[in-house]
Amino acid sequence: xxxxxxxxxxxxxxxxxxxxxxxxxxxxxxxxxxxxxxxxxxxxxxxxxxxxxxxxxxxxxxxxxxxxxxxxxxxxxxxxxxxxxxxxxxxxxxxxxxxxxxxxxxxxxxxxxxxxxxxxxxxxxxxxxxxxxxxxxxxxxxxxxxxxxxxxxxxxxxxxxxxxxxxxxxxxxxxxxxxxxxxxxxxxxxxxxxxxxxxxxxxxxxxxxxxxxxxxxxxxxxxxxxxxxxxxxxxxxxxxxxxxxxxxxxxxxxxxxxxxxxxxxxxxxxxxxxxxxxxxxxxxxxxxxxxxxxxxxxxxxxxxxxxxxxxxxxxxxxxxxxxxxxxxxxxxxxxxxxxx
Amino acid sequence: xxxxxxxxxxxxxxxxxxxxxxxxxxxxxxxxxxxxxxxxxxxxxxxxxxxxxxxxxxxxxxxxxxxxxxxxxxxxxxxxxxxxxxxxxxxxxxxxxxxxxxxxxxxxxxxxxxxxxxxxxxxxxxxxxxxxxxxxxxxxxxxxxxxxxxxxxxxxxxxxxxxxxxxxxxxxxxxxxxxxxxxxxxxxxxxxxxxxxxxxxxxxxxxxxxxxxxxxxxxxxxxxxxxxxxxxxxxxxxxxxxxxxxxxxxxxxxxxxxxxxxxxxxxxxxxxxxxxxxxxxxxxxxxxxxxxxx
Numbered sequence: 001x002x003x004x005x006x007x008x009x010x011x012x013x014x015x016x017x018x019x020x021x022x023x024x025x026x027x028x029x030x031x032x033x034x035x036x037x038x039x040x041x042x043x044x045x046x047x048x049x050x051x052x053x054x055x056x057x058x059x060x061x062x063x064x065x066x067x068x069x070x071x072x073x074x075x076x077x078x079x080x081x082x083x084x085x086x087x088x089x090x091x092x093x094x095x096x097x098x099x100x101x102x103x104x105x106x107x108x109x110x111x112x113x114x115x116x117x118x119x120x121x122x123x124x125x126x127x128x129x130x131x132x133x134x135x136x137x138x139x140x141x142x143x144x145x146x147x148x149x150x151x152x153x154x155x156x157x158x159x160x161x162x163x164x165x166x167x168x169x170x171x172x173x174x175x176x177x178x179x180x181x182x183x184x185x186x187x188x189x190x191x192x193x194x195x196x197x198x199x200x201x202x203x204x205x206x207x208x209x210x211x212x213x214x215x216x217x218x219x220x221x222x223x224x225x226x227x228x229x230x231x232x233x234x235x236x237x238x239x240x241x242x243x244x245x246x247x248x249x250x251x252x253x254x255x256x257x258x259x260x261x262x263x264x265x266x267x268x269x270x271x272x273x274x275x276x277x278x279x280x281x282x283x284x285x286x287x288x289x290x291x292x293x294x295x296x297x298x299x300x301x302x303x304x305x306x307x308x309x310x311x312x313x314x315x316x317x318x319x320x321x322x323x324x325x326x327x328x329x330x331x332x333x334x335x336x337x338x339x340x
Numbered sequence: 341x342x343x344x345x346x347x348x349x350x351x352x353x354x355x356x357x358x359x360x361x362x363x364x365x366x367x368x369x370x371x372x373x374x375x376x377x378x379x380x381x382x383x384x385x386x387x388x389x390x391x392x393x394x395x396x397x398x399x400x401x402x403x404x405x406x407x408x409x410x411x412x413x414x415x416x417x418x419x420x421x422x423x424x425x426x427x428x429x430x431x432x433x434x435x436x437x438x439x440x441x442x443x444x445x446x447x448x449x450x451x452x453x454x455x456x457x458x459x460x461x462x463x464x465x466x467x468x469x470x471x472x473x474x475x476x477x478x479x480x481x482x483x484x485x486x487x488x489x490x491x492x493x494x495x496x497x498x499x500x501x502x503x504x505x506x507x508x509x510x511x512x513x514x515x516x517x518x519x520x521x522x523x524x525x526x527x528x529x530x531x532x533x534x535x536x537x538x539x540x541x542x543x544x545x546x547x548x549x550x551x552x553x554x555x556x557x558x559x560x561x562x563x564x565x566x567x568x569x570x571x572x573x574x575x576x577x578x579x580x581x582x583x584x585x586x587x588x589x590x591x592x593x594x595x596x597x598x599x600x601x602x603x604x605x606x607x608x609x610x611x612x613x614x615x616x617x618x619x620x621x622x623x624x625x626x627x628x629x630x631x632x633x634x
Contacts, residue, residue, distance in 0.1 A: 142612050310479065
């Protein structure tokens with residue numbers, strides 16, 4: 001086992017390194033002058049030279065790459081050419097926004113998708129099953145940005161119940177600013193008893209969270225359904241039926257628990273993907289998260305920004321994988337035995 | 341010679357009856373597949389015959405009729421420039437289907453040989469190819485095509501290149517997994533024992549037998565490629581005006597769609613229908629080609 005783990009770790013590091021190298025190469029394919037980008041319109045020749053010296057833009061690319069990677073090792077992701085602020089601290093603030101949105105969206109998807117998936121498996125081919133297949137298919141085929149726009153059209157344009165975009169209303173931000181404790185506005189405003197800000201941020205998060213939930217519910221439903229069907233066909237479930245155990249007990253205790261193992265894996269991976277920032281959803285709702293940051297960085301050719309997002313994403317993806325492994329072990333006692 | 345009685349050629353008649361029955365059976369058992377066939381066929385026809393079907397030229401600007409709601413004259417209404425959205429949606433099918441088809445063709449052309457090689461030769465070849473795909477698939481979804489498209493500059497062609505490059509590793513993995521199973525099969529071993537060389541085995545035995553899941557995946561992916569291209573347009577890294585593309589139409593409408601719902605809704609629905617149709621097509625093909633899968 002340790003040998004296997006060591007190999008897996010080595011491969012992961014290799015892939016991580018490959019990701020940074022690939023991003024570095026792609027972002028430097030664009031002919032452009034990073035110093036000019038950093039300085040803004042009409043810089044003088046001296047200014048450009050000074051910036052080039054300061055950041056090492058005058059060095060050959062391999063040297064720049066090695067320098068960048070040295071910084072990454074110590075947690076320094078460089079300076080954004082677009083905002084002139086350290087990428088590391090910018091990503092920190094934005095990660096909280098993405099985390100808040102993604103977690104809420106995923107929780108919604110689970111709350112809706114799990115019961116539907118289980119119900120579909122109970123009555124295979126029934127009305128719920130067919131309906132869930134339609135929902136799952138539309139969730140996959142619907143462009144996320146279009147879904148977001150339809151929600152905006154209905155809940156903002158027609159009904160005027162919810163705000164169009166953003167994370168907090170500007171007036172609220174001026175009157176009762178959010179004291180940042182965790183970076184999660186919903187929690188911070190609750191902890192500090194800041195009601196106006198809580199109401200505003202809660203209203204703002206609904207539509208983007210719904211959009212994320214809509215695109216994820218398909219995965220959850222399909223996985224829950226197929227995992228349940230798989231478990232229900234096992235011998236021990238038949239035995240449980242033969243013993244005359246109540247239906248509820250068989251479905252929700254003996255079948256659902258092992259089925260959750262599969263669901264957790266897939267949902268965990270989907271969640272890991274989403275933590276990298278949902279580019280489209282964050283763009284359409286002007287949500288100040290990682291996805292929007294990545295889009296802006298790419299559009300401005302701000303390569304420290306792009307690389308920062310890639311590195312953070314890769315690391316968070318690995319951490320999610322680890323968490324999935326741990327939850328696996330908690331849910332499936334068979335995996336606890338030594339040597340397996 | 342024609343033989344309507346079927347007496348002289350009973351086999352031919354039987355085959356004819358059998359194929360009619362077969363079609364009927366497919367229609368009955370796989371209604372969604374038939375629906376998907378009709379939908380993709382309609383999209384294709386709409387794309388090919390767009391010049392004949394479209395009531396207006398797609399780029400005809402008419403400020404007198406700008407932002408008109410759907411009516412008999414303009415089925416899907418008009419946009420801010422007074423362009424007919426129905427005509428633009430038809431022409432948009434040309435762009436989107438071309439993108440979907442070409443992206444998958446390029447991704448297959450890159451992914452299939454690499455996947456075959458990785459699975460068949462194993463060892464170092466396999467290791468190098470697979471680590472490469474690991475890196476490419478390690479990017480957050482859409483970030484790699486976004487970065488490539490940004491590096492190349494926004495256009496329909498560059499978006500296609502960017503999506504194809506980020507897509508082919510999936511086919512490498514698919515092919516490799518198939519080949520790993522197939523190369524253990526008795527008929528492959530028999531062929532090798534008879535003295536067949538690697539190219540022959542790869543071309544005549546492994547590739548044809550690995551084709552079913554590839555066809556299934558590819559037909560689904562046409563839809564996803566259309567979706568990815570539309571997403572790139574939405575971010576501003578795909579099609580640029582005056583190109584006529586569904587994603588770009590939705591994006592352009594962002595400014596005023598709250599007051600004029602039809603401007604974004606119809607092109608958005610077009611994307612939805614296309615992705616759904618290709619998805620169902622792939623699903624149906626999977627049921628027909630290979631009952632083992634699913």
